[in-house]
Amino acid sequence: xxxxxxxxxxxxxxxxxxxxxxxxxxxxxxxxxxxxxxxxxxxxxxxxxxxxxxxxxxxxxxxxxxxxxxxxxxxxxxxxxxxxxxxxxxxxxxxxxxxxxxxxxxxxxxxxxxxxxxxxxxxxxxxxxxxxxxxxxxxxxxxxxxxxxxxxxxxxxxxxxxxxxxxxxxxxxxxxxxxxxxxxxxxxxxxxxxxxxxxxxxxxxxxxxxxxxxxxxxxxxxxxxxxxxxxxxxxxxxxxxxxxxxxxxxxxxxxxxxxxxxxxxxxxxxxxxxxxxxxxxxxxxxxxxxxxxxxxxxxxxxxxxxxxxxxxxxxxxxxxxxxxxxxxxxxxxxxxxxxxxxxxxxxxxxxxxxxxxxxxxxxxxxxxxxxxxxxxxxxxxxxxxxxxxxxxxxxxxxxxxxxxxxxxxxxxxxxxxxxxxxxxxxxxxxxxxxxxxxxxxxxxxxxxxxxxxxxxxxxxxxxxxxxxxxxxxxxxxxxxxxxxxxxxxxxxxxxxxxxxxxxxxxxxxxxxxxxxxxxxxxxxxxxxxxxxxxxxxxxxxxxxxxxxxxxxxxxxxxxxxxxxxxxxxxxxxxxxxxxxxxxxxxxxxxxxxxxxxxxxxxxxxxxxxxxxxxxxxxxxxxxxxxxxxxxxxxxxxxxxxxxxxxxxxxxxxxxxxxx
Numbered sequence: 001x002x003x004x005x006x007x008x009x010x011x012x013x014x015x016x017x018x019x020x021x022x023x024x025x026x027x028x029x030x031x032x033x034x035x036x037x038x039x040x041x042x043x044x045x046x047x048x049x050x051x052x053x054x055x056x057x058x059x060x061x062x063x064x065x066x067x068x069x070x071x072x073x074x075x076x077x078x079x080x081x082x083x084x085x086x087x088x089x090x091x092x093x094x095x096x097x098x099x100x101x102x103x104x105x106x107x108x109x110x111x112x113x114x115x116x117x118x119x120x121x122x123x124x125x126x127x128x129x130x131x132x133x134x135x136x137x138x139x140x141x142x143x144x145x146x147x148x149x150x151x152x153x154x155x156x157x158x159x160x161x162x163x164x165x166x167x168x169x170x171x172x173x174x175x176x177x178x179x180x181x182x183x184x185x186x187x188x189x190x191x192x193x194x195x196x197x198x199x200x201x202x203x204x205x206x207x208x209x210x211x212x213x214x215x216x217x218x219x220x221x222x223x224x225x226x227x228x229x230x231x232x233x234x235x236x237x238x239x240x241x242x243x244x245x246x247x248x249x250x251x252x253x254x255x256x257x258x259x260x261x262x263x264x265x266x267x268x269x270x271x272x273x274x275x276x277x278x279x280x281x282x283x284x285x286x287x288x289x290x291x292x293x294x295x296x297x298x299x300x301x302x303x304x305x306x307x308x309x310x311x312x313x314x315x316x317x318x319x320x321x322x323x324x325x326x327x328x329x330x331x332x333x334x335x336x337x338x339x340x341x342x343x344x345x346x347x348x349x350x351x352x353x354x355x356x357x358x359x360x361x362x363x364x365x366x367x368x369x370x371x372x373x374x375x376x377x378x379x380x381x382x383x384x385x386x387x388x389x390x391x392x393x394x395x396x397x398x399x400x401x402x403x404x405x406x407x408x409x410x411x412x413x414x415x416x417x418x419x420x421x422x423x424x425x426x427x428x429x430x431x432x433x434x435x436x437x438x439x440x441x442x443x444x445x446x447x448x449x450x451x452x453x454x455x456x457x458x459x460x461x462x463x464x465x466x467x468x469x470x471x472x473x474x475x476x477x478x479x480x481x482x483x484x485x486x487x488x489x490x491x492x493x494x495x496x497x498x499x500x501x502x503x504x505x506x507x508x509x510x511x512x513x514x515x516x517x518x519x520x521x522x523x524x525x526x527x528x529x530x531x532x533x534x535x536x537x538x539x540x541x542x543x544x545x546x547x548x549x550x551x552x553x554x555x556x557x558x559x560x561x562x563x564x565x566x567x568x569x570x571x572x573x574x575x576x577x578x579x580x581x582x583x584x585x586x587x588x589x590x591x592x593x594x595x596x597x598x599x600x601x602x603x604x605x606x607x608x609x610x611x612x613x614x615x616x617x618x619x620x621x622x623x624x625x626x627x628x629x630x631x632x633x634x635x636x637x638x639x640x641x642x643x644x645x646x647x648x649x650x651x652x653x654x655x656x657x658x659x
Contacts, residue, residue, distance in 0.1 A: 032048050032090060032107065033046075033048070034518055034520060034534065035090065035492070036447075036477035036478065036479045036492035036493070036494050036516075036518070037050060037051050037092050037093075037447070037475075037477040037494055038050055038092075039494075039496070039511055039513050039516065039538070040536075040538075041511060041541060042626065042627075043596070043620070043626055046071050046078050047071075048060070048105075048107070049104075049511045050092050050093070050104040050105040051092055051093050051104060051105070051449055051451065051473055051475060051477075051496065052104075052451065052473025052474075052475065052496055052497070052498030052509060052511070052512065053103055053104030053105070053426075053451075053473065053498075053511075054104075054398070054400075054401060054456075054457075054509075054510075054511060055398075055511075056394075056397050056398040056400070056412065056414070057102055057103040057104035057105070057394060057397075057424075058102060058104050058105045058106065058107060059099060059101065059102040059105070059106045059107065059108075060107045060109075061106070061107070061108050061109065062080070062109050062111065062186070062188060062215060062217070063109070063110060063111055063186050063217045063219065063234075064108065064217065064219075064232055064234065064273075065186075065215055065217045065234040065235075065236050065269075065271070066236060066269055067079070067213050067215065067236060067238065068213075068236075068238040068267050068269075068414060069211065069212075069213060069238045069240075069411070070213070072166045072168075072190070072192055073164070073166065073192060079168050079190045079213065080109060081131055081133070081146050081148055081168070081170065083122055083131070083133035083146055084111045084112055084133070084144060084146050084170050084172075085109055085110070085111065085112070086110045086111055086112040086113070087109075087110045088107065088108070088109045088110070089106075089107070089108050089110075090105065090106070090107050091105055091106040091107075091108075092104070092105045092447075092449075093105065093388070093428045093430050093449050093451065094372075094374070094388035094389070094390045094428050094429075094430055095390070096341060096353070096355060096372065096374075097339040097340070097341050097355040097356065097357040097370065097372050098275070098286065098288065098339060098341065100337065100339070100357050100359060100370065100392070100393075101335075101359075101393070101394055101395060101396060102392065102394055103392050103393075103394050103424055103425075103426040103428075103451075103453070104426075104451075111144065111170075111172055111186060112135065112144050112172070113142060113144070113172070113174040113184065114135040114136065114137075114141075114142035114143050114144040114172065114173075114174060115135050115136055115137065115142060116137045116141070116142045117137065118136060118137070119134065119135075119136035119137075120134070120135050120136060120658075120659070121133060121134040121135070121658070121659050122134075122656060122657065122658045122659070123656070123657045124654060124655070124656040124657075125654055125655055126652065126653075126654035127652050127653065127654065128150055128151065128652075129148060129149060129150040129151065130148070130149065130151070131146065131147065131148035131149075132146070132147050132148075133145070133146045134146075138173065139175075140175060140176070141173060141174050141175035141176065142173070142174050143171070143172065143173050143174075144170070144171065144172040145170070145171050146169070146170040146171075147167070147168070147169050147170070148167060148168050149165070149166070149167040150164075150165050150166050150167070151165070163194060163195035163196065163198035163199075164192070164193065164194050164195070165192075165193055166190070166191065166192040166193070167190070167191060168188070168189065168190035168191070169187075169188070169189045169190075170186075170187070170188050170189075171186070171187045171188075172184060172185070172186045172187070173185055179223070180222060180223045180224075181220075181221070181222050181223075182219075182220070182221040182223075183219070183220050183221075184217075184218075184219045185216070185217070185218050185219075186215070186216070186217040186219075187215065187216050187217075188213065188214070188215040189212070189213070189214055189215075190212045190213045191210055191211075191212035192210060192211050192212060193208050193209070193210045194208065194209045194210070195208050195209075196208070196209050196242070196244065196246075196261060196304060196306075196307065197244055197245075197246030197259070200246030200247060200248055200259065201246060201247040202244070202245075202246050202247075203245040203246060203247055203258065204243075204244065204245035204260075205244050205245075206243040206244065207241060207242055207243045207244065208242060208244060209240075209241075209242030209244065209261055209263065210240070210241060210242060211238075211239060211240035211241075211411070212238075212239060213236065213237065213238050213239075214235075214236065214237040214239075215234070215235070215236045215237075216234065216235045216236075217232065217233075217234045218232065218233045218234070219231070219232050220232075226278060226279050226280070227276065227277060227278035227279065228275075228276070228277045229274070229275070229276055230273075230274070230275040230276075230277070231272075231273070231274050231275075232271075232272065232273045232275075233271070233272045234269075234270075234271050234272075235268075235269070235270050235271075236268075236269045237266060237267065237268050237269070238266065238267045239265060239266035239267070240263055240265045240266075240411060241263050241264050241265065241266075242261050242262065242263045243261070243262050243263075243264075244260065244261055245258065245259070245260040245261075246258070246259050246260070247259075248305070257305075258303075259303055259304045259305060259306075260301070260302075260303050260304070261300075261301075261302050261303075261304050261307075262299075262300060262301045262302070263299075263300045263302070264297065264298075264299045264300070265297070265298045265299070265300065265319070265413060266296070266297055267294070267295070267296050267413075267414055268293075268294070268295040268296075269292065269293070269294055270292070270293040270295075271290065271291065271292040271293070272290070272291050273288060273289065273290040273291070274288060274289050274290075275287070275288040276288070282344065282345040283342065283343065283344055283345065284342075284343040285340075285341070285342050285343075286339075286340075286341045286342075286343075287338075287339065287340050287341075288337075288338070288339050289337070289338055290335075290336070290337040290338075290339075291334070291335075291336060291337075292334070292335040292336075292337070293332070293333075293334050293335075294332060294333050294334075294335070294396060294416060295330075295331075295332040296329070296330060296331050296332070296413070296414065296415070296416065297329075297330040298319070298327060298328070298329045298330065298413050299327070299328045299329075300316065300319070300325075300326070300327055301325070301326045302315045302316060302325045302326075303325065317402075318411045318412075319400075319411055319412060319413045320398065320399040320400050320412060320413055320415075320466075321399055321400055321401060321402050321459040321466060322459065322464045322465065322466070331363075331415070331416045331418075332363075332416075333361060333362055333363035333395075333416050334362040334363075335359055335360065335361055335362070335395070336359070336360045336362070337357065337358065337359040337360075338357075338358050339355065339356065339357040339358070340355060340356050341353060341354070341355035341372070342354050342355070348378075349377055349378045349379075350375070350376070350377050350378075351375070351376045351377075352373075352374070352375050352376075353372070353373070353374040353375075354372070354373060355371070355372035355373075356369070356370065356371055356372065357369075357370040357372070358370070359393070359395075361395055361417070363416060363417075363418060364417065364418060364419065364420055366420055366423075368393040368395070368423070369391070370390065370391045370392060370393065371389075371390070371391055372389070372390045372391075373387075373388070373389045373390070374386070374387070374388045374389075375387045375388075382435055382436040382437050382438075383433075383434070383435050383436075384432075384433075384434045384435075385431075385432065385433050385434075386430075386431070386432040386433075386434075387429075387430070387431050387432075388428070388429070388430050388431075388432075389427070389428065389429050390427075390428050391425070391426070391427050391428075392425070392426050392428060393423055393424065393425050394423070394424040394425075395416065395417040395423055396414050396415070396416055396417070397414060397415060397417075397424055397457060398412040398413065398414055398415070398457070399412075399415060399457050399459070399466050400412035400413075401457060401458060401459045401510050402459050402461075402510060421455065421468070422455055422468050423455055424453070424454070424455045424456050424457065424468075425453070425454045425455060426451050426452065426453045426454070427451065427452040428449065428450075428451045429449065429450045429451070430447055430448065430449035430450075431447070431448050431449075432445070432446065432447045432448075433445070433446045433447075434446075440484075441482055441483075441484055441485070442480060442481065442482055443479075443480070443481040443483065444478075444479070444480055444481075445477075445478070445479040445481075446476065446477070446478050446479075447476065447477045447478075448475070448476045449473075449474065449475060449476070449477075450472065450473075450474045451472060451473040451474070452472050453470060453471045453472055453473065453500075454470045455468040455469075455470070456468065456469055456470070456471060456500060458500055460586065461544045461583040461586070462544075462582075462583050462586075467502070469500045469501060469502050470500070470501055470502075470503075471498070471499045471500035471501055471506075471509065472497075472498075472499055473496070473497070473498040473499070473509075474496075474497050475494060475495045475496040475497060476494070476495045477492065477493075477494045477495075478492060478493045478494075479491075479492045480492070486523060486524045487521065487522070487523050487524075488521075488522050489519070489520040489521040489522050490518075490519075490520050491517075491518070491519050491520075492516075492517070492518045493515075493516070493517050493518075494513075494515070494516040495514070495515060496512060496513055496514060496515075496516070497512065497514065498511065498512040499512075505585075505586075507542075507585070507586040507587045507588070508542040508587045509542075509587070510541065510542065510543070510587060511541065512541070512542055512587075513538045513539045513540075513541060513594075514539040515537075515538060515539045516536075516537070516538040516539070517536070517537045517538070518534070518535070518536050518537075519533075519534070519535045519536075520532075520533070520534050521533045525601075528603050528604055528605055529601060529602070529603050530601065530602050530603075531599070531600075531601050532599065532600045532601070532602065532617075533597065533598065533599045533600075534597070534598045534599075535595070535596070535597045535598075536594070536595060536596050537593065537594070537595040538593065538594045538595075539590070539593055539594075540590040540591030540592050540593050540594060540627065541590065541591050541594075542587035542588070542589065542590050542591075543587060543589060543590070543591065543630045544583050544584065544585070544586050544587055544588065544589075545583065545584045545588065545589045545632075546581040546582065546583055546584070546632040547582060547583065547584040548581070548582040549579050549580060549581050549582060550579070550580055550582060551579060551580075581632060591627040591630075592626075592627060594626045594627075595624055595626070596619075596620050596624050596626065597620070597621045597622055597624075598617065598618070598619045598620065598621065599617070599618050599621055600615060600616060600617030600618065601615065601616050601617075602614070602615045603615070609659060610657055610658060610659045611657070611658040611659075612655060612656075612657055613655065613656040613657075613658070614653070614654070614655045614656075615653065615654055615655070615656075616651070616652075616653050617651070617652055617653075618649065618650070618651045619649070619650040619651075619652075620648065620649055620650060621649065623648060623649050
């Protein structure tokens with residue numbers, strides 16, 4: 001119960017926003033969830049699902065370096081502090097050839113370089129976590145430092161000690177040698193710690209269960225007269241580990257027992273790239289070479305009944321669907337890439353981009369060819385139409401699709417493709433229409449898209465196996481923004497259809513939400529106070545229902561033998577067998593529709609040489625009990641839906657001080 005309270009508080013504390021949606025200002029990743037085309041699966045998840053793709057189909061990078069688990073608390077909120085962000089660019093569906101290896105989109109977060117003029121800083125204190133930020137001059141360059149830590153494990157002593165905390169650290173140093181040469185180095189570190197046997201008698205304690213990220217990025221930029229050369233070298237590491245054993249005085253059978261957890265999972269990414277860009281008359285050409293080394297190691301052995309109760313199946317399923325509680329695997333490969341992009345200004349109204357990306361996968365001795373085309377035409381001064389096409393491959397992917405079976409999807413491990421016919425591929429088309437300054441108040445954007453998908457990892461509940469299916473995703477996103485006046489915000493509507501097929505049967509993808517409506521409104525009440533609101537409605541997610549159960553190992557032809565047993569013998573016979581669920585058609589049922597309202601008020605006051613920004617926010621104002629987990633139990637003879645729902649009305653307060 002204490003852990004569930006902690007989960008709820010952490011999620012609702014750090015639900016963050018864009019400049020328009022300002023209910024909270026602490027976390028960069030949830031910003032994306034308010035954008036059209038981005039699907040959320042539940043209240044307790046920060047994961048990004050873009051235009052009918054799975055969460056692992058979107059690259060999330062910091063200064064061009066990928067991070068494979070960009071979340072705290074198993075996905076409740078992200079690891080990126082908004083204070084460090086200079087720009088955050090999201091490419092849905094079609095992204096340029098400078099990026100690769102993902103089917104649905106790219107989020108590239110570029111961090112600040114820091115002030116070379118004077119020291120600047122910011123500190124935020126909230127109910128469960130606080131953060132500090134500073135930037136300023138150092139020697140001939142500038143620095144940026146940021147740190148964040150939750151203290152829920154210290155504050156909530158009256159509930160008993162909560163066995164969880166996290167922290168993250170960020171630093172960057174930028175050095176301009178002269179006006180033509182710029183050097184920077186970025187370092188990032190995050191860690192979550194869960195003391196899983198806090199209420200047990202500890203037998204062996206080498207390492208508490210923990211997970212996190214390590215990142216180092218080195219960047220050198222040289223400017224010529226009309227061209228640039230950019231060299232990058234990067235290392236990133238996402239890990240989860242633990243080694244602990246405890247004695248449970250009373251397990252689920254009413255008997256004492258030993259529980260243990262051993263986890264040693266990590267992904268290592270080492271990369272180097274060289275990019276050359278030249279600007280000519282009406283033309284910009286970019287070419288690049290990349291080298292990437294991927295190394296994975298996964299090993300776990302878990303026997304812990306409390307954690308097992310949080311997932312639908314084995315606790316190993318937090319790593320991939322239908323995973324056992326004991327698993328060992330390691331792998332590695334090199335990827336060599338060349339790309340070319342030519343941006344042409346054909347006329348004053350028409351711009352065209354032609355590109356190609358080729359990647360050689362050493363492990364399977366295969367070249368993946370990805371053409372790219374983009375056209376933008378200006379009909380009027382404020383009206384623009386666009387068309388884009390791109391082919392994308394994903395050689396590094398999860399086998400974690402059952403988003404409704406557990407809240408711990410972010411722990412999913414990634415696998416390197418080892419067969420040519422098991423490399424996911426997508427041909428993405430999109431058409432856009434945009435009008436700015438309608439009546440000098442509104443902006444309107446309409447995007448339609450179609451993605452032809454092949455070899456998509458799919459989990460089958462009936463056989464408890466993973467296969468690779470084809471399919472498509474199609475839909476449209478409409479966004480209407482008002483950016484001026486006392487009342488401003490936006491309204492967006494998304495239509496989505498994400499389908500998979502094995503050639504005979506077609507079914508909805510697990511992350512298909514047919515309709516999604518998002519409304520964001522800000523109202524400037526007084527000079528120093530702004531009222532914010534965010535309302536979300538969407539169609540329920542599909543899931544595969546359990547329609548029956550059976551005794552594993554039972555011989556149905558000998559039921560008369562069991563019927564003739566004495567009552568005590570019959571009970572013993574049945575308890576020695578394990579009940580198994582029998583599932584119906586894949587994703588043939590949907591949850592009830594999802595909806596939620598958040599409101600908040602933020603202030604801004606000048607106090608001497610500092611700015612105070614207090615905030616109050618209330619999440620899930622009318623206490624919507626949205627379904628977030630499907631967890632049928634074999635012991636439930638009624639075969640009910642097994643649907644878990646959350647969450648409560650959650651208020652929180654805090655203040656930010658800027659200097």
